[in-house]
Amino acid sequence: MRFSGRTDLPVLVPEAVRALGRLSVPGESQPLRLTGALGVGLLVLFVASCGVAQAQSGAQGASAFAALWKWTPLLARGFLLNLAISALSMLIGTILGCLLGFGQIALSAWVRKPSWLVTQFFRNAPWLVLLFYCMYLLPFRVTVLGDSISIPGWVKATFGLSLPVMANVSEILRGAVQSIPTGQWESAASLAFTRRWTLWMVILPQCIKRMLPPWMNLYSILTMATVLASIVGVNELLTQTARALSAEDQPGLLLPFYSYDLLWFFAYCYPIARLTLHLERRYAVHD
Template sequence: MTARAFVLDKERFSPWRPLSHVTWRYGLCLVAAFLVSLASALAQSPVPGRASALETLIIWLPFILKGFALNLLMSFLAMGLATITGVALGLMQISLLWPVRVPSRFVTHLLRNSPWLVILFAIMFMLPAELRLPGGFRILLPDWAKATVAFALPVMGNISEIVRGAVYSIPTGQWESSEGLGFTRSQTLRWIILPQCVRRAIPPWMNWYALLTLSTPMASIFSIHEAVSNAQAGMEAAGARPDLLFPFYLFLLCLFFAYIYPMALWTRRLERKYAL
């Protein structure tokens, strides 16, 4: 095995890159299990006047997809917020001023090592239902918006660490060469270091977006109308039938897999392209 092949193999099976482990076989197994669950539900003794599991799923499909759209919206907004604040926090970690560097490192490690569910509960109960601004203006904060902020916080800590690691991975000779050419530290960071960090940060950034998307169903705990919550509402409206559990939940698994798997392919391609 060559050195490059060893590096690629090590990166591919690295435990902190979850998308590297996603293959089409998992999706095939999910689809097969979904079809088996439908067949099992259809094989049960039919009740006159009651819709089958497949018919019930088709009836509630638009409602579930509407909830899935909210999952995607929360993931987009949370990732955008986490990226902006995480990059700023990561740059603060490499500051030469210890009053800036030390608190930013503390915040980064606090967010990275806190359970997402605990952060979700804290934000949902701490943030008010509306913000009152001077002049009598009020901004409503729906539950899904508060959940979006909660999902952004742990990702922000990890984005901060990605930025810090990417900056420190640049050879020190480039800093020294820039200093010899008369560049200031901010100019070196802005025009030389950060552009090189983008390529190194994209694959882990995509991994964290995938994890964020897969974590958004936790919002169903607070009755936010995302995909899982809507699926549960559909099953309850259909009479809380046991034969609906597997078809509905396996459909949700297939839905999320169909969204995440293309991202996994793209991430692996970028990892190979930018491998050092």
């Protein structure tokens, strides 16, 4: 069918929908998959490491379980900071990523090409490098109305981690929009919908189902990537673990403490991974 006249709607070539699920994150070739077997393996590792630590300390030394119980409140505060950083980074990155994603599908090449360039740069840049840039290039103090306000390290770490999230959300949105068949655009054009109303009323409601599984997968990856903040001195879980180990001064507790940290992250991310798989099956789009 050939349409006469001029329209402001773009002609979008649909992508293979299954390509949307292959979210590319630096260091990750496939979407994150957490299985129950992995959780069992981590639990076995934790129990075995505690037994080895007890054997090394002897009958006179305190057990690894007692040391972990003593330091759990401190580790819990660090883990809550990890979760706060992940939630805020995901929120900021999602908002900025949606704006950048809309820029990638804009009609104007002056908007589309710079948006694509920014997306590809932050999507492929190492997360740790971005984190270092934000930690040391952003000011440590700012002056507002004559008052000097210090910027905590976790705030700058949050912004640093939101940059790769922004780029990946932008690519998720672009892929979701371009996976919608062109017939949807043509039908909206026949009803005299403007491009803005076509996106808002027709395209985006269909994109949400396709975006949700990779978005949740990205959040799981981000949550585990928050441990990078320990390298720049943020008092998150790994930093608090190092302090506890330094206070205990028992080399045998190294593996029990870090396997304990792994269990915390697994317990938080595993339900998200299972829900992601459920949504992928439920919202699967078949060619």
